[in-house]
Amino acid sequence: MNLRTVVEGGILRSAMALPEQVQRLLGGGTLAVGGERLAADLRMMLHLQRLAGKAEFATPDIEAGRAGLRANAGLVGGDQPIGAVRELTVAGCPARHYLPRGHRPQPGPLLVFFHGGGFLYGDLDSHDAPCRLLAEQSGVPVLSVAYGLGPEHPFPTAFDDAESAVRWVAEHAEELDVDPARIGVAGDSAGGNIAAWVAIAAARAGLPLAFQLLVYPCTDEDRDTESLRLYGRGFYLTSDSIAYVDRTYLPLPEDRGNERMNLLDVALPDGLAPAHVVTAGFDPLRDEGEAYAARLEAAGVATTVRRYGDQIHGFLNIVGVGRTSRAAVLEIAEVVRDALGAGNRP
Numbered sequence: 001m002n003l004r005t006v007v008e009g010g011i012l013r014s015a016m017a018l019p020e021q022v023q024r025l026l027g028g029g030t031l032a033v034g035g036e037r038l039a040a041d042l043r044m045m046l047h048l049q050r051l052a053g054k055a056e057f058a059t060p061d062i063e064a065g066r067a068g069l070r071a072n073a074g075l076v077g078g079d080q081p082i083g084a085v086r087e088l089t090v091a092g093c094p095a096r097h098y099l100p101r102g103h104r105p106q107p108g109p110l111l112v113f114f115h116g117g118g119f120l121y122g123d124l125d126s127h128d129a130p131c132r133l134l135a136e137q138s139g140v141p142v143l144s145v146a147y148g149l150g151p152e153h154p155f156p157t158a159f160d161d162a163e164s165a166v167r168w169v170a171e172h173a174e175e176l177d178v179d180p181a182r183i184g185v186a187g188d189s190a191g192g193n194i195a196a197w198v199a200i201a202a203a204r205a206g207l208p209l210a211f212q213l214l215v216y217p218c219t220d221e222d223r224d225t226e227s228l229r230l231y232g233r234g235f236y237l238t239s240d241s242i243a244y245v246d247r248t249y250l251p252l253p254e255d256r257g258n259e260r261m262n263l264l265d266v267a268l269p270d271g272l273a274p275a276h277v278v279t280a281g282f283d284p285l286r287d288e289g290e291a292y293a294a295r296l297e298a299a300g301v302a303t304t305v306r307r308y309g310d311q312i313h314g315f316l317n318i319v320g321v322g323r324t325s326r327a328a329v330l331e332i333a334e335v336v337r338d339a340l341g342a343g344n345r346p
Contacts, residue, residue, distance in 0.1 A: 009075050012048060016041050016322035034230040036281035039310035041322035045076075046236065046312070057314075058241035062120055062151070062248075069121045077129025078320015082136050090145055091164035096124045097176075098135035098142040109182035109340035111135075111213070112169055113144045114162055114198075116189030116314075118245035120150050127188075130316045130329060134186075137333035140340045142186075143169065143176075147194065150249040159260050162194045163201050170207060184211030184273070184340050188316045189237075189285070192217025196292065197260045199273045209273040211339040213332070215316050216279050217289050219263040221246070221256050225287035235282045237313035242284060263292050274302035276335050281309035306331070 015023070023040040024030055027047045031038040059065040083101035087094070111134070115127040124146050135142040147153075147161035166185065173180045185202075187195035192214040199212040223242075232239030250256045259266045277293035279286045286307070296303040308315065308328045316332075318325035 005071060005075070008052060012045065012075055013321050015044050015048060018044070033282065034226070036309045038235075038282055038312070039322075039324040041324055042282075042310070042312055042315070042318075045318070045322065046234070049236075057237045058118060058120070058244050060244065066117075066121050066123070069117060070123070070126050073126040073129065073317050076318040076321050080129045080132035080136065080319060082132040085132075088143075090143065091161065091168040093148075093161050093165055094124060094146045095165070096128070096131070096144045098131050098144070100136045100139050100141065102139075103141065105177050107173070107177055107179040109140045109184065109210070110169065110176065110178045111138075111140050111142045111184045111186050111211075111336060111340065112166055112195075112198075113142050114147060114185070114187035114191035114194040115144065116187065116191045116215075116316075117149070118241070119155070119158055119190045119249045120245060122149070122191075127191075127317065129319050130188075133319050133326075133329055134333050134336060137330055138336040138340075140184075140336050141177075155250055155255045156258065156260060158190075158194055159197055162198045166198050166202060166209070167207070182210050182340050184213065184336070185209055186213035186215070186336075187217070188215035189313065190218060191215075192289070193219060193261070193263070196263055196275075199275075200263075200266060200269060203269040203271040203273070206271075208271040211336075212273045212275045213336060213339075214275060214277045214289065214292070215332070216283050216285050216313055217263075217277070217292065218285050219292040220288040221250070221261040223285075223288050225284075225291075227286035227288075228284040231282050231286070232284045235284075235312045237284055239284060264288070264295060268295065268299040268301065272296070272299070272301045274339065275304070276332075276339065277303065277305045278332060279305070279307045280311040280313055280315055281307060282311065283313040285313060304335070306335075 027043040084099040086097040115122040148157040185195040315325040
């Protein structure tokens with residue numbers, strides 16, 4: 001870790017710990033858009049990011065973007081305690097198995113997690129902190145799987161890798177201390193898209209899952225939404241970033257039209273896992289995530305929806321600084337515990 005990162009981290013932690021009134025004063029006051037009011041700590045964070053030249057999500061220099069996402073995740077993720085962490089290879093993909101404290105070796109639940117990052121960025125490290133927190137606070141072990149990223153691994157590699165990973169988990173349930181009837185999938189953003197598709201594919205294949213957690217998922221490649229118009233600039237994930245990711249990951253018209261990228265048009269199968277869909281108020285993807293939740297409900301899938309109106313896209317990673325994002329993720333962990341059980345604790 002270089003000196004600049006150390007200094008930036010110290011400033012960010014200090015600023016995010018200030019009283020709300022002070023944060024609003026330093027961050028430019030209260031910001032309300034489209035009926036939502038941005039959390040003071042997040043407005044403070046966005047202000048500091050702009051000062052540091054880190055205001056947007058995607059960059060045409062993909063390697064630099066990947067490194068930047070890992071670095072930023074380290075700054076906002078903090079040091080999250082966990083009982084144990086194991087490095088695995090799952091269906092040929094790197095994976096990380098998080099076991100909460102008190103975990104006992106007997107069949108129990110598992111949440112298979114797919115990271116976000118626009119199908120181009122992200123890895124096990126960029127989403128290490130939220131996976132630790134989800135596992136530790138829910139009592140449910142988490143298996144984070146790193147799928148093939150574009151453009152080196154073009155569409156639909158990510159989806160194929162994810163489907164293979166879930167099949168591998170089912171086939172190796174005994175050695176993982178997993179109850180095959182208590183496997184859930186989860187993901188954020190692009191990973192939410194992947195998790196939603198994996199749940200569909202599993203139900204079609206007669207391997208229904210127990211739960212799906214979709215955190216601000218992208219679900220509509222032809223998005224034309226109010227949330228994109230309202231929040232497409234200035235809140236980390238921008239409309240320009242989304243367009244760049246689409247051009248880079250989906251250069252072919254037939255890929256953009258594929259059902260895996262357009263979940264609002266997919267015929268939903270019987271036996272689809274119960275879903276908890278999470279959205280953020282200040283997120284360009286908010287409306288399409290909620291539209292997919294409505295589709296699930298209309299199809300008879302047990303579905304709950306939670307909008308965190310004061311949050312931005314990416315809040316799942318902000319668990320080591322500030323107050324509001326961590327509080328939201330702790331609520332999500334409670335949902336995981338209620339959906340899959342408390343795991344293998346004494």
